[in-house]
Amino acid sequence: MNSYDVIVIGGGPAGCAAALDLNQRGYNVALCDQAKFPRDKVCGEFISPGADPILKKLGVLNAIESLAPKRLKGVAISSYESVELGIDYPAVTETAVRPTSLSVPRYQLDSLFLKQVQSAGVKVFEQYKVTNFIFNEGCVVGIEGWDENKTSFSLRSKVVVDAGGRNAVSLKKFNLKQERSSKVAFSAHWQGVHLPDDYCYMHVSWPGYTGISSVGNGTANVVLVVDRFENERNENGKGAEKLATFYHRTLMQNCRRSKMLENGERVEPVRSVESLAFTVKPVPCGGLVLVGDATGFIEPFTGEGIYLSLKSSLLAGEVIHSGFKISDFSQNILAVYEQKRHQEFDGKFLLSQVLQRVIYNRTFCNRVMKSLATNRALAETLVGVIGDILPAKKVISMEFLFKLLLGTLKANKKVGLG
Numbered sequence: 262m263n264s265y266d267v268i269v270i271g272g273g274p275a276g277c278a279a280a281l282d283l284n285q286r287g288y289n290v291a292l293c294d295q296a297k298f299p300r301d302k303v304c305g306e307f308i309s310p311g312a313d314p315i316l317k318k319l320g321v322l323n324a325i326e327s328l329a330p331k332r333l334k335g336v337a338i339s340s341y342e343s344v345e346l347g348i349d350y351p352a353v354t355e356t357a358v359r360p361t362s363l364s365v366p367r368y369q370l371d372s373l374f375l376k377q378v379q380s381a382g383v384k385v386f387e388q389y390k391v392t393n394f395i396f397n398e399g400c401v402v403g404i405e406g407w408d409e410n411k412t413s414f415s416l417r418s419k420v421v422v423d424a425g426g427r428n429a430v431s432l433k434k435f436n437l438k439q440e441r442s443s444k445v446a447f448s449a450h451w452q453g454v455h456l457p458d459d460y461c462y463m464h465v466s467w468p469g470y471t472g473i474s475s476v477g478n479g480t481a482n483v484v485l486v487v488d489r490f491e492n493e494r495n496e497n498g499k500g501a502e503k504l505a506t507f508y509h510r511t512l513m514q515n516c517r518r519s520k521m522l523e524n525g526e527r528v529e530p531v532r533s534v535e536s537l538a539f540t541v542k543p544v545p546c547g548g549l550v551l552v553g554d555a556t557g558f559i560e561p562f563t564g565e566g567i568y569l570s571l572k573s574s575l576l577a578g579e580v581i582h583s584g585f586k587i588s589d590f591s592q593n594i595l596a597v598y599e600q601k602r603h604q605e606f607d608g609k610f611l612l613s614q615v616l617q618r619v620i621y622n623r624t625f626c627n628r629v630m631k632s633l634a635t636n637r638a639l640a641e642t643l644v645g646v647i648g649d650i651l652p653a654k655k656v657i658s659m660e661f662l663f664k665l666l667l668g669t670l671k672a673n674k675k676v677g678l679g
Contacts, residue, residue: 264417265291265384267581268404269424270391272298275553275570276424277374280383281319282578283422288585290383291416293404295390299372303448303534305472306367306482307333307461308567310350310360311649315571321377328373330365331477336644337460339517340630341467341623347460348633350648351641360650362461364476366450370567389414391430394421394549400590401548420581420590422550424574427539429555435545441538444469447485447508448532454481454525465620466515473521483522485511505531538613543599547591550577550598559606559613568649569606576601608653612646615657632668639664 269280272294280292308316316322337345352359379385388409395403395415403417423431432438454473456462461474469487476482485508508531513519540557544550553570580598584590620626633640642661645651655661 265289267420267422268416268418269422271424271426272375273371274374274567275574277378278319278571278574279422279424279552279577280378281381282575284381284383286582292378292383293386293389293391297388298375299368301368303446303532304367305484306364306476307474308363309649310362312568312571324373324377328365328369329477330363331475332361333364333461333474334361334459337462339464340626342516345462346630346634347458348640348644350650351645362648364474366476399546401546420548422552422577423555424553426554427558431551437542439540441540443488444486445533445535449483449527450529451481451483451525451527452479455521464515464518465626470620471518504533547595550595552577559609573602608657611657612653628669632665636668
């Protein structure tokens with residue numbers, strides 16, 4: 262039976278980041294993924310500016326830049342068919358330079374990441390589906406599963422990192438997943454879409470919202486998020502044709518979106534994914550760490566999961582490295598990672614919950630947008646948090662909320678945005 266220092270489950274950004282980080286620390290790492298790369302998945306396909314330093318540290322930023330990805334300067338938000346309010350990411354204090362977000366197709370990004378992992382010397386097992394863990398004295402010490410030939414396999418390690426996403430084997434094995442949302446996302450690439458500027462365009466209107474952004478080469482990613490039950494009521498939630506019909510009809514109900522898409526053409530089937538917001542209970546054993554979407558997911562309006570995936574993997578790497586120093590991967594030792602992760606991301610999760618309540622209240626959403634339009638500093642602070650440039654406490658504060666409320670009261674007396 263093959264043995265490694267660390268086994269990583271999942272070859273997405275979280276798994277690859279964990280593998281690269283631990284490899285750089287000098288550990289013998291293996292990575293398993295059930296898919297054959299390149300493979301695609303539903304994603305907003307932009308990487309927030311806060312991720313650039315992490316990508317550079319992992320040695321993959323230059324490789325991503327070689328793909329000639331689209332760089333976006335901020336977010337343009339439209340509330341219930343009002344004119345889009347373009348908000349640039351705030352300038353970094355040290356350099357006075359405004360950062361940008363990367364926008365690149367996921368199948369390209371994930372394939373690139375995996376090649377970097379292989380080049381670093383990590384042992385990669387593609388089409389290896391992990392189905393269970395191997396335990397010793399209450400700690401995970403390996404994995405079991407099936408390879409591409411349906412032959413069983415088992416690998417041993419001192420610690421396992423599960424980066425298997427929303428369907429991670431850990432979530433199923435220990436029943437850790439706690440749903441917080443009934444939303445479903447639909448996604449497809451289009452060509453011929455008219456985007457006025459280099460923004461990610463967010464349109465809020467019943468029965469949900471969209472994110473539209475260029476991913477380069479004349480292609481745009483168009484993501485629609487709605488309540489799952491709204492989709493089921495309209496199209497019974499079944500069949501590719503019904504799914505596409507619902508997707509197109511909902512997109513075109515909004516005048517701002519329809520203008521952007523009127524000369525565009527969808528160039529691939531519509532895909533969907535559910536469970537857009539969930540939390541995860543603590544891992545009940547030693548020897549196992551969760552990273553990326555397996556730790557919980559923030560609904561995409563308030564943040565993108567790639568930064569969360571990368572950052573959580575680095576936090577996990579720090580704690581795993583400490584565990585190797587004392588040869589201890591017990592539940593108590595690895596719980597330090599849980600503490601670090603909560604400190605890093607709980608503010609962002611709270612912001613997500615607040616903004617979800619705002620955007621689904623038309624009157625309040627319109628007033629908030631008017632307030633942001635009259636105070637650019639306030640607007641840039643919000644987008645800075647969404648872009649992972651500024652800490653969430655900049656927004657989750659009495660000072661910010663007071664300024665927003667004051668601006669809302671003043672803006673309510675003026676002419677609207679559109």
